[in-house]
Amino acid sequence: MPRTTDDLIRDRERLLGPNVATFYNEPVHIVKGEGVWLWDADGRKYLDCYNNVPHVGHCNPRVVEAIYKQASTLNTHTRYLHDTILDYVERLTATMHASLDTAIMTCTGSEANDIALRMSEATTGKRGIISTDATYHGNTALVSQLSRSNIPSVGFGLDQYFRFVEAPDSYRNPDPDGSLFAEAVLEHIHELEKSGIGFGALVICPYFLNEGFPEYKDGWLKPVSDVVKKAGGLLICDEVQSGFGRTGTHFWAHEKMGVVPDIVTLGKPMANGHPVGGVVTTRDIMKEFRSGFRYFNTFGGNPVSCSAAMAVLDELEEKDLVSNALTVGLHARKRLDELKSRHIAIGDVRGSGLIFGAEMVLDRESMEPASDFTDRVINAMRHRGIIHSKLGRHKNTLKIRPPMPFSIENADLLFDTLDEVLAETPVST
Ligand SMILES: Cc1ncc(COP(=O)(O)O)c(C=O)c1O
DSSP states (O other): OOOOHHHHHHHHHHHHOSOOOOSSSSOOOEEEEEBTEEEETTOOEEEESSOOSSTTOBTOHHHHHHHHHHHTTOOOOTTSOOHHHHHHHHHHHTTSOTTOOEEEEESSHHHHHHHHHHHHHHHHSOOEEEEETTOOOOOSTTGGGGOTTSOTTSSTTGGGGEEEEOOOOTTTSOOTTSHHHHHHHHHHHHHHHHHTSOEEEEEEOTTOTTTTOOOOOTTTTHHHHHHHHHTTOEEEEEOTTTTTTTTSSOSSHHHHTTOOOSEEEEOGGGGBTBOOEEEEEOHHHHHHHHHHOOOOOSSTTOHHHHHHHHHHHHHHHHTTHHHHHHHHHHHHHHHHHHHHHHOTTEEEEEEETTEEEEEEEEETTTTEEOHHHHHHHHHHHHHTTEEOEEETTTTOEEEBOOOTTOOHHHHHHHHHHHHHHHHHSOSOO
16 A cells, blocks of 8 residues: 555654655655656646756656666776766866866765865865855765754864855845955955964855855856965865756856856756766866875766766757756746735845746845745645745745756746735735
């Protein structure tokens, strides 16, 4: 007998332990996906406006075929010679600045960030790391220290090496040219140097997705990049969420923000759900790392993973999905602006390409976050067959980040439904 929803919730707690998070007050039991659509166990269809891992669409036939073909031929690891990893790294690095020409393949974004931090220590000889105070970069003992929300009492005492700069917030604290953010980072750099720990690296998502994707002009990160490089540190751009064309204007968000990082880390969308991550860096940094650490990853860079990742690049290119992200994203912004003119709870509208959303407030003057209201909106949308979520420091920003084949018609269904839900949901209870 298949488990009911109640059975599933109970057995998760019994078999997986407490605090294993689910989305929504009534979690969804999804059993099938195709393109931008999901189906639950009762056969109900949902429009997926949230999942960025199935980047080229759920169960994309090209990716499924690539996995099947390679898995039925051979799967080993990188201690044997094989072409696919070389073809993939060549193709991937060709999308970035010429200096970023070598890579390590991993299985997760966390591993990629873990390597990046160790590369920074190997290169600079220093351990001080700066990230924002409202982000997430992964779950290893080292990388989990980058998230202020993680419990500091566990983590092998590594927290002494981490400093948190206030996350950029274009709505509440305008910083049009990025100089205030650069100054704030510089203060932490000075403090790290004075403390004797020294400054190793700044780690940021170049589009600040977990922080609520503040709206800044292209090139906004240039001042902070200058500060980091002048201080002899490394700029690590975590493109786990922002990369592979999501912003529509550029293939990489760091390009959009006007910087050339020393290290780029990758994950989630890279192989459409097959567990693939990666670290791209310069030849010199790679040399320092490879000399300082003996690194091997049993599954990272295996032929099946590389075939899946290659199929994602093929699909993006052939279906011109980055241009699609731009077109649909512009349409979404228009629709969101129009909703803002009619729904007082929408305080700010933001986004580029297929990452967009709106910040909900109790009052436009005070900008007080409407966090509970946002939660109720998301739950109501789920009951109407629209899957999305919330993010940001106050968890009051709608997080809409669909698979890249998302169309204007899909966006219209999302916003028509959101219009109805906003009209029906009281701002305070
Ligand atoms: C920006 C960012 N970096 C890294 C990670 C960690 O990736 P993974 O869960 O594959 O380890 C995440 C996951 O949510 C992320 O959002």
